[in-house]
Amino acid sequence: MGERLDRINRLLRNHKSRASYIRAKLAVLVPAQIRATRLKSENPPMPYQRDLAREAEMHQSRISMFETPGAANITLDTLAKLAAALRVGVIVKLVPFHEMLQWEDSFSPDSFNVLPRLDQDTRFLSPTFSAINQTIGAAGPWLYTGNIGAAEPENEVPVGQIARKPAAPERQEHAMSASYSIGGR
Secondary structure: OHHHHHHHHHHHHOHHHHHHHHHHHHHHHHHHHHHHHHHOOEOOEOOOHHHHHHHHOOOHHHHHHHHOOOOOOOOHHHHHHHHHHHOOOOOOOOOOHHHHHHHHHHOOOOOOOOOOOHHHOHHHHOOOHHHHHHHHHOOOOEEEOOOOOOOOHHHOOOOOOOEEEEOOHHHOOOOOOOOOEOOOO
């Protein structure tokens, strides 16, 4: 118990200790996820590092480094390339320390699998309005106003062009001052 309290005190007092601690967690968890996801890939199958290297247009030695805990610092750009090759998404979010530790404690490379992959992800390929509002709603007080896959051409929103508007005032806990439209209408 004394060692844990010492660690907590260091984390509370020292920025460098906190940064080092977070880096150490990332240096273990990210490589384990990459390896587990590669090994469980079915379309295309990637039983070997060279298979992921070919998909990500990288050298096999880099994949080896990225799958080895602490061997390499992975940039967000590189992580995006690896995720694209594995046909999965990436979420990077800031969380309380206890949530980070809880996720780490529950992580197991044997049971970790990202399913469905892109080609089978029906919630991504054919989203429903409620799924879109849930997904977009998580990003802020916004409601989806477009119509993906509408029968009437004048109501269609081209893929990747989602119009958003602020939600009703009662749903806005944190007011935002501007609305926007991507590929707008």
